[in-house]
Amino acid sequence: MSVLGGRLASAATLLLCVIVLNFLMIHVAPGDPAAVIAGEMGGVSEEILAEIRRGYGLDQPLHVQLLRYLGKVATGDLGYSYYYNVPVIDLILERLGPTLLLLFTGLTFAIVVGVLLGVMSALKPDGLLSHAITVISLVGYSAPVFWTGMMLIIVFGAVLPIFPISNMRDITVFGGPLVRALDVAHHLVLPAFTLGVIYMAQYSRLCRASMLEVLKSDYVRTARAKGLSDRVIIGKHALRNAILPVITIAGLQLGQILSGSVLVETVFNWPGLGTLAYESVLRRDYPTLLGILSFSAVMVILINMLTDIVYRLVDPRIR
Known part of the structure; x- marks a missing residue:
């Protein structure tokens, strides 16, 4: 306590x-x-x-x-918006859902794909696949998030128009909850990929380095000597420890991911807190901008505390 x-x-x-x-x-x-x-x-x-x-x-x-x-x-009062003349907390709650959807979809994509690429690269560090993953990671990490978003808009807006390039929903789509959910998921592909690709590259390199170190540890050699399969050794023993740095960095980078979502939402006209913050800056809407920044700070602090809890659950040595 x-x-x-x-x-x-x-x-x-x-x-x-x-x-x-x-x-x-x-x-x-x-x-x-x-x-x-x-x-x-x-x-x-x-x-x-x-x-x-x-x-x-x-x-x-x-x-x-x-x-x-x-x-x-x-007292929980964030004031009234100068522009909309409504409570700031109402504006934040209205835009919070789209931002959380984009944020956690992009973060999940970055962690899952990054860890997968990192493990594949670590299993054969001198192989052709490992070198290809390294190149992909460096390109993904080097490209600014707004540039990636604009390139995707050019490709999938003009060359291969298979994904929507703006907004969250299509007003011409009607149907039940499943149809509407699929429409939102269709609009989510490009923004989530744009937000997640730069962090996917970081997690890939981090997981690769951690995995290479874990695979050389004594308990992995002992597991191999016992005759355990590679799937059990990697999935149950090695990966569980190699993923700890990724979890830590993902929690600490939440503030960066939130700032990146501002650019992504602006590029794709996604109706979230990032777009609202951008509009508030242009309109000098101080209460709304302060409310968004304060709310984002609370989110970052809470996620950091949750990261500590997850870290303790994953690694029994900390407990």
Whole structure:
């Protein structure tokens, strides 16, 4: 319990620091939300601008705004969107489902395919297949995520139009839940592949290096001496230990994956938190952007804690 309490206290302190830093960085950045709101109205006088600033509390000193915002966040209130004029938490919950679907589909693809390629490469490290996997991994890791997305749009939008290149659903598709689910899965292929390919390359190289080290260990040699099959040795003994670094890195990289999803969602017009964050930056919608950043920080902290739990389940030595 003391360990759990210490981790919760550390998580709360980290979250507070993230919220404060995000608030300060966003509010000192160039741009006036009141002017953006006025622009949406077609332009207004200075008196109306002053009234807008007063209505949203933008006329208060920065430290007063910060203290008010922290007080609201402590009660679970992330404020109201300047642009949509609805609670920020409602906007986040509305966009959360598509982002989680994209995030975990891309992460699952990266882990499964990366581990599979890493194991195949480690079994015959000097073979032709291993060299081919190495080249594929280097190319996947080197290509920027937005470039990969645009190349896929060109290929599957013009040359081989077999996958949708934007949005999450086709409004012309009607049917039951299965039909709608298949339509979403069809739209998900390119964004999930774009998001997962760069991390797949990393996990492939990491799993290969870990697998090569594990295969040289004493307990693997003992298992071979007992006459166990290669499938049992690799699947039950070697892979279970070789996959630990992949699990650790996957948990720690969640923040990077979330930032990558912003680019992917923007490229493919995926209706998630990334697209909402991008639109909020353009509109100087501070509460929405702060809410997304704070919510993302909570997700990263929780996933890191869950990673520790999974790590303990996979490796009994930690327990």
